[in-house]
Amino acid sequence: MLPSGFQVQIDPRCARRGNLRYLVGGSPMRVMKLSDPALGMTSADGRIAVADVGTQVLARRLLDAGIAHPRPMSGPCVADVTVVIPVRGNQSGVDRLLAALSDHEVSVVVVDDGSEIPIRVSDGARLIRFDENRGPAAARNAGVAATSTEFIAFLDSDTVPTGDWLTMLLGHFADPTVAIVAPRIVGLQTVAAGSDSTSFVADYANRFSSLDMGPREALVAPGTPLAYVPSAAMLVRRTGFLSFDESLRVAEDVDLCWRTHRAGWRIRYDPIAEVAHDHRESLSGMLNRRRFYGTGAAELALRHGELAAPLVMTAPIAAGVVALATRSRIGMLVAAVIAAIVCRNTMRAVAHVPQREKIAAVNTGRAFGFGLLQLAAAVLRHYWPISFLTCAVSRRFRVWFVWVAVVEALVMWVRNQMVDPETPVMSPMHYLVFRRLDDLAYGAGLWQGVIVRRDVGALRPVITRR
Known part of the structure; x- marks a missing residue:
């Protein structure tokens, strides 16, 4: 039970609809509807102070959904x-x-x-x-x-x-x-x-x-x-x-x-x-440490199974991401159709929420964006030995691989600056080089661990139905 006086703050990045009644956020993203009593427990700035059973239950639900964060008044000495x-x-x-x-x-x-x-x-x-x-x-x-x-x-x-x-x-x-x-x-x-x-x-x-x-x-x-x-x-x-x-x-x-x-x-x-x-x-020290960290993935897969999977996606998003990655007209068309279906299904799930079209569009865009980043990480980091072999025999894949290596680094460079603007800026070129070296070192350790442990669990992707 949360103690009396304990406070939680709704995440400022959480979208609020219907005068705070509907909260869109958390991880995984969800829509939470607040009842009239729950609305009465929530201040205008999104704070809830624990005072009774009702506020305890509300605060706990928001914390466990990742929609709110704790603001404790005091703790142990x-x-x-x-x-x-x-x-x-x-x-x-x-x-x-x-x-x-x-x-x-x-x-x-x-x-x-x-x-x-x-x-x-x-x-x-x-x-x-x-x-x-x-x-x-x-x-x-x-x-x-x-x-x-x-x-x-x-x-x-x-x-x-x-x-x-x-x-x-x-x-x-x-x-x-x-x-x-x-x-x-x-x-x-x-x-x-x-x-x-x-x-x-x-x-x-x-x-x-x-x-x-x-x-x-x-x-x-x-x-x-x-x-x-x-x-x-x-x-x-x-x-x-x-x-x-x-x-x-x-x-x-x-x-x-x-x-x-x-x-x-x-x-x-x-x-x-x-x-x-x-x-x-030193470069060798940093890369050797990254390689060492990579060896741990096989150990985690043996103990925790799918939690250590290098890639986790729903089947529709996986299909759409692969279609997009082809960079072909047919692929773009297939991805657009899948995105429309995913967006429609999301709208049905949040039909009672104001601005459901915007919520569905944002959720679909984020799902595809995260899926593309996962695919890029897979070919550049977790499966790079396979990628290199494919590059050796396919010019088309080689061009695509270089394109992904550059675009992914630039996207992550921009994202890092947006998420953490106080971090001093490193030039995109230097970031690109070191990020790719980082991926090679980690991936080498990952495959080393898989070979030593004789278990491919750390390489096995997880594709769910929904």
Whole structure:
């Protein structure tokens, strides 16, 4: 149950129809109709304050639909938190992080995961040392076992928290069903692009890190735009912590998030709190890390099945997207017919909603747009070995592949600037080059994992009827 005084705010990106009675948004997109009593509980600016059973039910429905976000008034105190720092061979990072935490009234446990030169810690921090490397999952679990506080913050040794990050995150635990909260992970420093490639690499890593989940707060759940949060910076509730799978050396954070969601707990991402990350600045280091992340897809597919699918679409959208991708007149005609059918069906589903034509058109356009981006990611990232082989034997496919590689990067470059206008602009050309290298590295790791595990689940698309 949400406590009295807890508030939620309707997402400003959520479309409102009929004087706030109809809300269009969430993930997946849906239309929610508010009853007269529910309208009376909602302020003009879209806030609902929990005061009784009715407001509790309404607030919970909006939160779980992704249509509203929490605005808790207060949460647990910082003294109820222990920070666990897993580390292997990064003494300077530990020193920097401990210095950053010195102003916080938190206990600190450092777990040395088999460093060749033993890690040293300052007074006040507890040190646990493994004789041999056991992996970050085991290190974090050992750190949790050595704590007694109700909340545990995981911070990697190459991170530096900024501002009042902990207080901002703790407020979310006023909701007793929240087990994990994560901040936004940003680059420790943004390196201006210079004449040498190392500066360009650092520039890309700082602005487009795979650890940065973006500027929009969200409910985290598999099958949504934000399917997980990274454990490089994460705050957990002890009673909702299911432990990391120590058999995993990669993707252990994704696995934890999905198991936590399946167990009925909720996970929040709040970008107002930020933790800086010292990204690898060499090209080989960055690409090797991306490849390593890619190997985790096979492990996730073995444990979570279709949740790890590289591509998920309904059959009508898949057919329309493939037709569009042919760039032929017949393909365009087929796609137009499918889009018209999808739009008509959507209009029927929201026949009672004002401006249903606009809602149906926007929903259809978004579905096709997202489908096209998924198809592009498939040929450029997940299935690029097959794409390369096809390019070698088909000139037509080769031309189409190059066209997709360029257009997808430009679309994503524009999208990134629109979603996060405060992020410094990187030139489209440099972004194109590094994004394609990023895709090649991740895809190589994906296929490596599939071959090692002898399971193609991470390559199997999911096409649903509707």
